[in-house]
Amino acid sequence: MRIVVKIGTSTLAHPGGRLNIRNVEELVKVLADLKNAGHEIILVSSGAIGMGIGKLNMDRSHMDVPAKQAAAAVGQCELMHTYDTLFLRYSHTVGQILITSEDIDDPERRQNFENTMKTLLEFGALPVVNENDTVATTEINSVGDNDTLGAIVAKAIGADVLVLMSDIDGLFTADPNKDSSARLIEIVEEITGEIESFAGDSGSDLGTGGMATKIGAAQMVTESGCDMVIINGNNPEKLYDIVEGKRAGTLFRASR
Numbered sequence: 001m002r003i004v005v006k007i008g009t010s011t012l013a014h015p016g017g018r019l020n021i022r023n024v025e026e027l028v029k030v031l032a033d034l035k036n037a038g039h040e041i042i043l044v045s046s047g048a049i050g051m052g053i054g055k056l057n058m059d060r061s062h063m064d065v066p067a068k069q070a071a072a073a074v075g076q077c078e079l080m081h082t083y084d085t086l087f088l089r090y091s092h093t094v095g096q097i098l099i100t101s102e103d104i105d106d107p108e109r110r111q112n113f114e115n116t117m118k119t120l121l122e123f124g125a126l127p128v129v130n131e132n133d134t135v136a137t138t139e140i141n142s143v144g145d146n147d148t149l150g151a152i153v154a155k156a157i158g159a160d161v162l163v164l165m166s167d168i169d170g171l172f173t174a175d176p177n178k179d180s181s182a183r184l185i186e187i188v189e190e191i192t193g194e195i196e197s198f199a200g201d202s203g204s205d206l207g208t209g210g211m212a213t214k215i216g217a218a219q220m221v222t223e224s225g226c227d228m229v230i231i232n233g234n235n236p237e238k239l240y241d242i243v244e245g246k247r248a249g250t251l252f253r254a255s256r
Helices: 021-036 048-056 065-088 101-105 107-122 146-156 193-197 211-222 238-243
Strands: 002-007 040-045 094-099 126-131 161-166 227-232 250-252
Touching (some): 002 146, 021 238, 048 065, 065 094, 065 126, 107 126, 126 146, 146 161, 161 238, 211 227
Parallel strands (some): 002 040, 161 227
16 A cells, blocks of 8 residues: 555644654554555654754744744754654665645646655655745645645555544544544545534644644545545554554545
């Protein structure tokens, strides 16, 4: 399978912005094992700004654009060093791809991005994709978060499944943190108005994507024939269930 995995800041980092070592090590272990089994993995990773904030001891409540860009510059180094070090333990090579809105909107630059992705996969590398927050002053047009970036990547390289790893187990009928009767929706065959009504905002200070953006991402990929699954990022072993066709989180089934 060709699998795009999007990991969010709330999974990668503790609330203060420092790396969540246990979560990241377990994620890398599972992804490396899936690559060993013959699957192609593309990682869309948030976390650069959050990690930079933690490393520079910045005050999140008083940050202008240059401060966020500086945080991204520092955090991106730590993020990629971490991925490179951990994946090398399992003899896998990572390659970094940072993109801006122009790389998506301009046909030639988008083709270059897609060519680089496919060539990295051909050579057995694991692409790590993120928005280039060190220079971007506006988020990617029609993206605004890495959930949608994950959908763009999944469509660009013809993925079989997009997995969004979040701080929640999947799509619920209500906010499970506020409503004890909230029920997990295991399979979504069609994105209806009712499904969209279940979306809520993210409760994370470091993350940017809420459930509404995840449903938007699902709309993008399912229309192109790619499944999408939302799982809790604290349980990366659920990726095995997805590959084996077992139920995990919420599956948005592709339009066939």
